[in-house]
Amino acid sequence: xxxxxxxxxxxxxxxxxxxxxxxxxxxxxxxxxxxxxxxxxxxxxxxxxxxxxxxxxxxxxxxxxxxxxxxxxxxxxxxxxxxxxxxxxxxxxxxxxxxxxxxxxxxxxxxxxxxxxxxxxxxxxxxxxxxxxxxxxxxxxxxxxxxxxxxxxxxxxxxxxxxxxxxxxxxxxxxxxxxxxxxxxxxxxxxxxxxxxxxxxxxxxxxxxxxxxxxxxxxxxxxxxxxxxxxxxxxxxxxxxxxxxxxxxxxxxxxxxxxxxxxxxxxxxxxxxxxxxxxxxxxxxxxxxxxxxxxxxxxxxxxxxxxxxxxxxxxxxxxxxxxxxxxxxxxxxxxxxxxxxxxxxx
Amino acid sequence: xxxxxxxxxxxxxxxxxxxxxxxxxxxxxxxxxxxxxxxxxxxxxxxxxx
Numbered sequence: 001x002x003x004x005x006x007x008x009x010x011x012x013x014x015x016x017x018x019x020x021x022x023x024x025x026x027x028x029x030x031x032x033x034x035x036x037x038x039x040x041x042x043x044x045x046x047x048x049x050x051x052x053x054x055x056x057x058x059x060x061x062x063x064x065x066x067x068x069x070x071x072x073x074x075x076x077x078x079x080x081x082x083x084x085x086x087x088x089x090x091x092x093x094x095x096x097x098x099x100x101x102x103x104x105x106x107x108x109x110x111x112x113x114x115x116x117x118x119x120x121x122x123x124x125x126x127x128x129x130x131x132x133x134x135x136x137x138x139x140x141x142x143x144x145x146x147x148x149x150x151x152x153x154x155x156x157x158x159x160x161x162x163x164x165x166x167x168x169x170x171x172x173x174x175x176x177x178x179x180x181x182x183x184x185x186x187x188x189x190x191x192x193x194x195x196x197x198x199x200x201x202x203x204x205x206x207x208x209x210x211x212x213x214x215x216x217x218x219x220x221x222x223x224x225x226x227x228x229x230x231x232x233x234x235x236x237x238x239x240x241x242x243x244x245x246x247x248x249x250x251x252x253x254x255x256x257x258x259x260x261x262x263x264x265x266x267x268x269x270x271x272x273x274x275x276x277x278x279x280x281x282x283x284x285x286x287x288x289x290x291x292x293x294x295x296x297x298x299x300x301x302x303x304x305x306x307x308x309x310x311x312x313x314x315x316x317x318x319x320x321x322x323x324x325x326x327x328x329x330x331x332x333x334x335x336x337x338x339x340x341x342x343x344x345x346x
Numbered sequence: 347x348x349x350x351x352x353x354x355x356x357x358x359x360x361x362x363x364x365x366x367x368x369x370x371x372x373x374x375x376x377x378x379x380x381x382x383x384x385x386x387x388x389x390x391x392x393x394x395x396x
Contacts, residue, residue: 099351
């Protein structure tokens with residue numbers, strides 16, 4: 001009997017958005033990537049039973065019921081132009097595509113319900129397969145997924161591991177097994193290495209002064225998972241009320257942006273002064289593969305929430321936690337992602 | 347997106363006519379925050395004279 005090793009797992013997911021939460025992406029709308037983490041996006045069935053009900057003569061359960069389904073997963077990758085564009089577009093939710101091959105530009109911002117935008121994020125389908133076909137081990141598709149969060153981490157050092165992205169996603173609970181998807185060819189990725197960083201925070205160019213040590217920035221949608229269930233939200237098997245409820249919407253909750261960094265601290269460093277004065281400014285983080293493949297994230301108004309002097313490998317450093325704030329004109333954050341792939345989140 | 351590498355956006359709440367913009371971030375970001383959204387270019391109808 002053959003052993004199944006996790007290196008065989010193949011994943012693909014919607015490059016384009018679904019038309020609605022319940023309509024899965026087609027194979028031609030998907031793209032395939034490798035990943036770094038072993039975790040699978042397992043559908044989880046929640047059940048309940050009749051133990052609490054009176055009339056049975058005892059306190060023990062006699063029946064169990066399928067209540068609902070959850071699907072969630074994490075995607076960890078070296079940061080590339082393509083996955084960056086996808087994460088920004090689906091994670092922030094609002095995107096404008098411009099340009100033409102090989103230079104498509106995706107300008108992404110968070111959705112603003114107060115100005116007429118939806119509170120539902122764009123949906124995608126997520127497929128996992130291990131030996132699909134006659135000798136199938138795993139072949140399933142989670143339908144109606146949204147990005148819960150993305151986190152980009154940049155470190156010091158030459159390897160790919162110093163520029164990574166972690167993407168958490170959550171699904172409606174609906175899944176299809178077998179997926180019916182023919183796995184597309186692997187996407188050719190243009191890596192955005194840490195060594196390409198350009199970084200300006202609150203008026204300081206941390207790359208030209210050679211002081212940046214590490215940086216982490218992220219976005220969390222705090223999706224209202226429970227609110228996805230409402231009267232009429234539907235079932236795993238349409239028309240079968242015993243198959244477990246699924247969500248009919250996935251709306252973001254109170255969203256949060258994060259930006260923290262560690263930099264060398266020396267005479268003239270301004271972090272502690274800016275903390276005391278609560279100085280505000282922009283933070284611009286840029287990573288580049290070439291003229292056609294890059295990512296630029298702008299936090300439009302940040303102040304320093306904490307700044308603590310410490311050390312990194314024996315060098316005096318300052319660890320700064322920024323507070324991203326809403327700018328009346330430009331909002332809280334925007335991302336301009338360039339890559340050679342068309343139709344991302346379209 | 348149009349052939350001239352401009353983009354068309356519709357106003358907040360879908361009220362009003364779409365407009366064409368230069369796709370620079372400094373132009374687009376304030377519009378997106380204000381509720382403008384990308385849309386297809388309006389169809390051009392040619393005048394036909396006998």
